[in-house]
Amino acid sequence: MSEELFAKTDEAKSALSDKAHETDEEKYLIFRSSNILYALSTVYVIEILNNVSITRVPMAPDYIAGVINLRGAIVPIIDFRLLLGRIPEEESCVIILNIKETSGGIVVDSVDQMVDISRSVILPVPAQNEHRLVSGMCTVPGGVSTVMVLDGDAIVRIHE
Amino acid sequence: MSMNNDMLEAYLFEMHSLLEQLDDLVLAAEEAHTFSQDDVNEIFRIMHTIKGSSAMMEFNSLMTIAHRIEDLFFVIREKTMDAISDELKPEMFDLIFQSIDFFREEIEKVETNQPLSTSIDTFLDKINSFSAKISGEAEDEPADEPAAPAQPGSAPTAEEAAYASADFPYGLHVYFDEGVGMENLRAMMLINSVKDYCEESQFDYYPPDVQMNPETANFIIDNGFYIRFRTAGDREEAVPAVRDNGAVRNWQVFDAPEASPAPAQKAAPVQAPVAVEPESAHVEEPSPAPAAVQQAAAPTAAQQSAAKQAHVKDSLISVSLSKLDTLMAVISEIVITEAQVTASPDLKGLKLDNFTKAARQLRSLTDNLQDVGLSLRMVPVSATFQKMKRIVRDMSKKLKKETNLVLVGEDTEVDKTVVDSISDPIMHIVRNSMDHGIETDRAERISAGKDPVGKIILSARQTGGEVIIEVIDDGQGVDDDAVLNKAIRQGLAQPGAEYSHKDILNFLLMPGFSTNTEVTEYSGRGVGMDVVKSNVESVGGTVTITSERGKGMTTTLRIPLNMSIMDGMEVSVGDSIFTVPISDIQQIFKVSDINVIQDATHGEMVKIVDNFYSIVRAKEFYHLNGGADNLEDGVLLWVESGDNSFCLFVDELIGEQQVVVKPLPDYFNNYGIKDYGVSGCTILGDGSISIILDVATIYSSQNS
Numbered sequence: 001m002s003e004e005l006f007a008k009t010d011e012a013k014s015a016l017s018d019k020a021h022e023t024d025e026e027k028y029l030i031f032r033s034s035n036i037l038y039a040l041s042t043v044y045v046i047e048i049l050n051n052v053s054i055t056r057v058p059m060a061p062d063y064i065a066g067v068i069n070l071r072g073a074i075v076p077i078i079d080f081r082l083l084l085g086r087i088p089e090e091e092s093c094v095i096i097l098n099i100k101e102t103s104g105g106i107v108v109d110s111v112d113q114m115v116d117i118s119r120s121v122i123l124p125v126p127a128q129n130e131h132r133l134v135s136g137m138c139t140v141p142g143g144v145s146t147v148m149v150l151d152g153d154a155i156v157r158i159h160e
Numbered sequence: 161m162s163m164n165n166d167m168l169e170a171y172l173f174e175m176h177s178l179l180e181q182l183d184d185l186v187l188a189a190e191e192a193h194t195f196s197q198d199d200v201n202e203i204f205r206i207m208h209t210i211k212g213s214s215a216m217m218e219f220n221s222l223m224t225i226a227h228r229i230e231d232l233f234f235v236i237r238e239k240t241m242d243a244i245s246d247e248l249k250p251e252m253f254d255l256i257f258q259s260i261d262f263f264r265e266e267i268e269k270v271e272t273n274q275p276l277s278t279s280i281d282t283f284l285d286k287i288n289s290f291s292a293k294i295s296g297e298a299e300d301e302p303a304d305e306p307a308a309p310a311q312p313g314s315a316p317t318a319e320e321a322a323y324a325s326a327d328f329p330y331g332l333h334v335y336f337d338e339g340v341g342m343e344n345l346r347a348m349m350l351i352n353s354v355k356d357y358c359e360e361s362q363f364d365y366y367p368p369d370v371q372m373n374p375e376t377a378n379f380i381i382d383n384g385f386y387i388r389f390r391t392a393g394d395r396e397e398a399v400p401a402v403r404d405n406g407a408v409r410n411w412q413v414f415d416a417p418e419a420s421p422a423p424a425q426k427a428a429p430v431q432a433p434v435a436v437e438p439e440s441a442h443v444e445e446p447s448p449a450p451a452a453v454q455q456a457a458a459p460t461a462a463q464q465s466a467a468k469q470a471h472v473k474d475s476l477i478s479v480s481l482s483k484l485d486t487l488m489a490v491i492s493e494i495v496i497t498e499a500q501v502t503a504s505p506d507l508k509g510l511k512l513d514n515f516t517k518a519a520r521q522l523r524s525l526t527d528n529l530q531d532v533g534l535s536l537r538m539v540p541v542s543a544t545f546q547k548m549k550r551i552v553r554d555m556s557k558k559l560k561k562e563t564n565l566v567l568v569g570e571d572t573e574v575d576k577t578v579v580d581s582i583s584d585p586i587m588h589i590v591r592n593s594m595d596h597g598i599e600t601d602r603a604e605r606i607s608a609g610k611d612p613v614g615k616i617i618l619s620a621r622q623t624g625g626e627v628i629i630e631v632i633d634d635g636q637g638v639d640d641d642a643v644l645n646k647a648i649r650q651g652l653a654q655p656g657a658e659y660s661h662k663d664i665l666n667f668l669l670m671p672g673f674s675t676n677t678e679v680t681e682y683s684g685r686g687v688g689m690d691v692v693k694s695n696v697e698s699v700g701g702t703v704t705i706t707s708e709r710g711k712g713m714t715t716t717l718r719i720p721l722n723m724s725i726m727d728g729m730e731v732s733v734g735d736s737i738f739t740v741p742i743s744d745i746q747q748i749f750k751v752s753d754i755n756v757i758q759d760a761t762h763g764e765m766v767k768i769v770d771n772f773y774s775i776v777r778a779k780e781f782y783h784l785n786g787g788a789d790n791l792e793d794g795v796l797l798w799v800e801s802g803d804n805s806f807c808l809f810v811d812e813l814i815g816e817q818q819v820v821v822k823p824l825p826d827y828f829n830n831y832g833i834k835d836y837g838v839s840g841c842t843i844l845g846d847g848s849i850s851i852i853l854d855v856a857t858i859y860s861s862q863n864s
Contacts, residue, residue, distance in 0.1 A: 058783070
């Protein structure tokens with residue numbers, strides 16, 4: 001009786017771990033900003049825009065590029081390169097995000113690709129290189145380049 | 161509170177509107193010193209609804225009080241207001257106002273999730289003792305009430321109809337809950353609900369004089385209450401009324417033939433229908449004759465009131481404000497998109513007759529749509545104004561300053577958000593007028609040649625894009641010296657400096673100013689007119705005060721009709737485009753260097769008519785790149801908003817445009833840019849965004 005019970009829980013356990021394994025992989029959008037690759041979970045990404053005209057908002061900090069008209073909604077845009085203290089390059093595109101019900105966009109140099117990254121391969125950032133926006137780093141599966149994994153929640157909290 | 165939220169919301173909405181209705185009604189009635197029969201019916205209906213809904217929501221305190229007031233009005237309804245002597249009337253009005261306040265307090269508790277009152281006994285006692293007074297008085301009423309002769313003419317026939325024949329053979333015998341109280345009235349109510357199912361001529365009841373004679377309560381307690389129907393079918397139909405009545409303990413069906421050889425305790429009631437012969441009927445009845453006469457007349461009156469009570473369901477629905485906001489947002493999008501489509505650069509140089517025609521049609525339709533959309537949010541100010549009646553009434557009683565409130569232009573419509581934000585300011589100003597304006601001493605008013613009764617006029621009117629709301633009192637006006645002294649004491653004014661009458665009045669609007677040395681219940685709580693000012697300014701309005709010593713004071717609120725669409729002037733500075741509200745622009749002009757006056761700190765000024773105004777360069781103020789540096793190369797906008805007036809220097813004018821105001825994303829609240837006059841933006845016809853400059857804020861941040 002009790003053995004049977006154990007067997008069942010074991011079965012459940014393995015099913016659970018299978019499931020966990022499935023959800024362990026998450027889709028990430030890889031983009032390039034000032035020659036560094038960043039990965040951001042696609043749950044945050046709404047769309048990618050090219051050639052948008054951004055209206056500057058006076059008196060806002062430099063890293064706020066301004067606002068855009070996204071189908072009638074006014075959406076704030078942050079220049080990701082200025083946010084990290086880099087000088088923006090000519091080439092740019094805007095990634096529209098929705099983080100915690102807040103819409104916003106970031107200006108980056110270019111969008112690279114979409115990849116699946118397993119949570120288990122994301123490694124912690126060495127303490128000396130820690131950055132408040134970056135939650136970990138990893139090597140792109142099947143590739144050689146290394147990406148910085150961004151913490152989406154931190155992006156909406158940058159003013160703090 | 162684990163209650164269904166929708167239900168609670170609906171309940172609160174209903175309660176609020178009922179209480180408002182009740183307040184208006186009682187105020188009007190108090191003015192007339194009596195309730196009309198319609199009023200009584202209406203109050204009865206409202207109390208009934210409050211009782212019912214509160215019971216459903218299990219708010220016992222509300223239910224109990226409503227129930228008692230309902231009972232009270234039931235008595236009044238049956239006896240008419242004549243039954244209440246003049247001495248009792250003020251007490252009655254106070255009692256009803258108290259109960260309205262009680263309901264409000266309880267509702268507030270419901271809204272704030274606090275437990276409801278449990279100790280309502282004192283209030284209940286009050287109502288009960290008042291009920292007793294009325295009932296007591298009414299007992300001798302029929303005897304010395306000369307109103308009775310008015311009816312006797314119709315009495316015999318009505319009586320005949322009610323009692324003439326024995327053809328009400330199908331009976332219901334009803335017992336009420338033990339100790340439920342006022343059994344006779346409950347019987348009457350039961351009869352009223354039976355009327356919903358059955359023609360009044362199709363049944364009668366025993367004792368017949370339940371609504372007039374409180375003694376019948378004892379009979380009903382002992383013997384039960386009898387309802388008799390002409391046909392079995394009617395009885396069948398009326399059963400739900402009896403079954404659903406909360407106070408009925410049990411009931412049974414009986415038929416006349418088997419009822420005649422009734423058991424002893426049934427003898428009296430059963431005798432009545434059998435013994436009654438057409439003409440001599442009421443002689444046999446146990447109750448005194450006058451009561452019978454009144455009884456005959458009463459059902460007809462009751463029937464009439466029942467007919468009136470079947471009030472027309474109004475064709476209004478309540479819609480949540482957020483839905484309207486969404487609708488407005490969509491409409492705004494359509495307006496913008498329409499402009500984008502019809503003025504698309506792709507169409508340049510094409511000859512498109514049909515397209516142009518359709519586009520013109522589309523434009524007029526979107527204009528219509530916009531008007532309709534805006535009108536949906538417009539509500540009359542009457543609800544807000546009506547509330548002031550109550551405040552003036554209460555305060556004139558309490559402060560013993562007899563004052564009339566005159567309402568003018570109550571049906572003026574303004575945007576819902578505007579109504580919400582002016583409600584408190586108006587209340588504050590009215591209280592101020594009552595407290596500080598109207599003289600405490602009647603003799604003072606008489607010697608000043610004024611009507612001994614004070615007067616406050618609350619008026620609303622619409623002019624162009626603004627609503628003007630004025631509170632005018634004919635009190636003692638503002639004492640300039642007293643205000644100035646106070647301002648000096650508060651450190652708002654410099655001793656020895658000269659201040660004009662207008663300057664002194666402006667002190668009243670400053671934070672922390674309150675002229676009354678004593679704090680009263682109503683005003684002088686440390687918050688004052690400055691709150692009024694900031695509330696009104698939050699909806700883009702302004703406050704001004706004028707006053708003449710001894711004649712009174714006028715407070716004027718000017719509020720833009722609606723805030724979401726406005727006329728704007730597009731201006732450019734470098735490659736940025738800004739929108740300045742046209743309503744803020746006084747004049748646009750070019751200036752030559754010789755007219756610009758420099759001060760020691762490199763500030764610039766320009767003289768317009770008789771005054772000097774400082775120049776604010778948009779480029780420097782906002783640290784913009786590009787744009788003209790030489791004043792002669794650009795234009796000056798002389799802008800004025802509230803008390804602030806200055807000249808804004810920009811590169812050039814682009815044009816005038818009607819724009820839809822959109823707030824900047826909340827995200828920007830973190831950077832305090834609102835303090836620099838950047839609070840909103842708008843989408844231009846070509847889809848680009850223009851920042852709207854809030855002139856009043858630019859000025860204050862320039863100065864700080």
